[in-house]
Amino acid sequence: MALPGFLRRERIVARPGFNRWLIPPAALAVHLCIGQAYATSVYKNALVDHFAVSQTAIGIVFSIAIVMLGLSAALFGTWVDRNGPRAAMFTSACFWVSGFLVGGLGIETGQLWLLYLGYGVLGGIGLGIGYISPVSTLIKWFPDRPGLATGMAIMGFGGGALIASPLSRQLMSWYDPSYDGTAGTVPNGEAVAALFFTFAALYLVFMMFGAFIVRVPAEGWKPDGFDPSTVKQKALVTTESVSARNAVKTPQFWLLWTVLFCNVTAGIGILEQASPMIQDFFRDGDTSTVAATAAAGFVGVLSLFNMAGRFVWSSTSDYIGRKPIYMVYLGVGLVLYIALATIGSSATWLFVLLAAVIISFYGGGFATIPAYLRDLFGTYQVGAIHGRLLTAWAAAGVAGPLIVNSVLDTQGEPGSLVAANYRPALFIMVGLLAVGFVANLLVRPVDSKWHEPHRDASGAATPTPERSAVR
Amino acid sequence: MSTSISKEQSADGQRPVHTPTGLIAFAWTLVGVPLAYGLYQTVKTALTLFTG
Known part of the structure; x- marks a missing residue:
């Protein structure tokens, strides 16, 4: 139309x-x-x-x-x-x-x-x-x-x-x-x-x-003082173009899909249960030392860190690179998740700090993924590739709550749970983060056979040698 | 940060435009005010974690 x-x-x-x-x-x-x-x-x-x-x-x-x-x-x-x-x-x-x-x-x-x-x-x-x-x-x-x-x-x-x-x-x-x-x-x-x-x-x-x-x-526009040739010098950053149709055939796309799925599922593990979770972690018998209003405050703290993480961590990735920042999100996130499961119930401030940093990584993972895709596949159809990758979010949106709720259902009735009841679910998230960490480690530059052909002055395509075999 | 045009674009013969500073300020205010409201309300709620 x-x-x-x-x-x-x-x-x-x-x-x-x-x-x-x-x-x-x-x-x-x-x-x-x-x-x-x-x-x-x-x-x-x-x-x-x-x-x-x-x-x-x-x-x-x-x-x-x-x-x-x-x-x-x-x-x-x-x-x-x-x-x-x-x-x-x-x-x-x-x-x-x-x-x-x-x-x-x-x-x-x-x-x-x-x-x-x-x-x-x-x-x-x-x-x-x-x-x-x-x-x-x-x-x-x-x-x-x-x-x-x-x-x-x-x-x-x-x-x-x-x-x-x-x-x-x-x-x-x-x-x-x-x-x-x-x-x-x-x-x-x-x-x-x-x-x-x-x-x-x-x-x-x-x-x-x-x-x-x-x-x-406009075609060919660039900001003041920006030299595109400097981009190419960074590891994993391409100046080539990969179409969305070809991108989904590359292992890099599915590795990033796994990275996003694991990062989002792990984040949802906390977000889904934030308010009851902090009360249950500090429960003594029938009552919790964290009041309902304070639990609502905890949800507010997580929202702030979720938003700030998107801007701060994504901006940081411009300096340290996309692959290293995901190693932080997934690797440090994994350690923080273990700390949350094991020593998180020792002090409220520690629980809040650990959860807040984990959620900032969750937000950062969302915000950095488009730039990671740009680095690997170029700008040609990065929006379409990003769109396809967001199916990982939809899958995590179903898997995250399902994992947490089904594990908690086996642990007891809501209102009677304590920190130990959350450990199985938290350790599942640790496992997921480990899978995501390995997937990120495996990311390599995209094979040149997937690159779009360059066009000469007459507009004719000049395919790479392997290219004709894959199109 | 200022922006510029490449030499190729200048050669197109397109008349350069100047984006009014007022429009940029208005656009940022339009999104900034609700965001500031949301931040203020959320910080107020978050403080109950430490005070309530």
Whole structure:
């Protein structure tokens, strides 16, 4: 289907002199909105009450959204690369906002399937397209600092939850005066529906703003003082191009898929259970020395480290390299996980410190992966390759909670668990991190047979000797 | 950090543009204000871990 003229890539090629610092806020405008996906717990109990169903029936909405994120990022990645960031951000906004409208209608009319279809399916597609929409553009605008650039955008995804959680509580307390946002009170369904409609309007404005200010650099553009030949000198960094179709045939792609899957699954192991986990680690009999309000504070600390890790660690990777930083995420993360399992219950400050650093590595793993892909496969179809790799996130989104919940189910009833009951699950995560560490160690430069052919002045391709055999 | 154009682009004959500083400031403010709100609220919640 042909795109309307104003969405086409050729309409948004930046003219000489365009300031690239307008691109990060365009990316943030999208990621801050779609990051709301991590703030769904704010109204989860309200929806359980409203629909009179189980926690699982409502939890499925988030699972559908994450699975759709992975699928849509994989399926539409090439489309996003071909049509550019404006078309992608515009499409993402349409799906994301439609998701809230249809989901809100489902809540208003008591039709749970509409919530699944709206927030889960439509919203999930918006999430997937929106997540990858600015990534390749940022990498092209910041060839000198790709880790910083993608870190800024993906930090926005973490930031989106920080905004949506308190904003949701505030808005719902306006729509339902009997709800004051404190533990123990639950807003009614109408308040949640009104929240969905409000978010639809707010996110439409923000995401469209991002879509209309974003630009792609002209062919051959480079920042002041940047010498592309210096990039090639770094280990594992290529100036060649690999197509998305060929990338998935390389061992490097599947090694990075394993790295991302292991890192995300391990992070979810803590995030999934953060609030009950800290209370259980410091339980003495029926009571915990950590109060419910302090446990909520712990979730806040993790959110801050999750967001900060995305920016700080990804930016650091520009200096120390992508492979070494993943050795830190997975290797140091593994040691910290062992410490958490063995000595984490000796002091609250130690538990919080260990968990916070582990979660910063979880965030860093998300934010650094696009730059790692750029290093290995070039910028040619990095958005599409990133999209395909995000299926690892969808798989981890299912595997992480499944591992933790199924292990804890064998250990006892919620409210009676202690630190020792968490050890089996934590040691499974240690094993996963070890697998990820080895996968990262095995990453080597991509074989030249997968490189796209160079074109001469007449536009004719000059294939590498092995190339014809693999295409 | 300033940005520049390559010599090839200059040769295209395209008229250079100047991105208004006000637009850049507005764009950063638009995303910065909600982010600051979210950070403030989260830090406030996080402090209960140490005070509550």
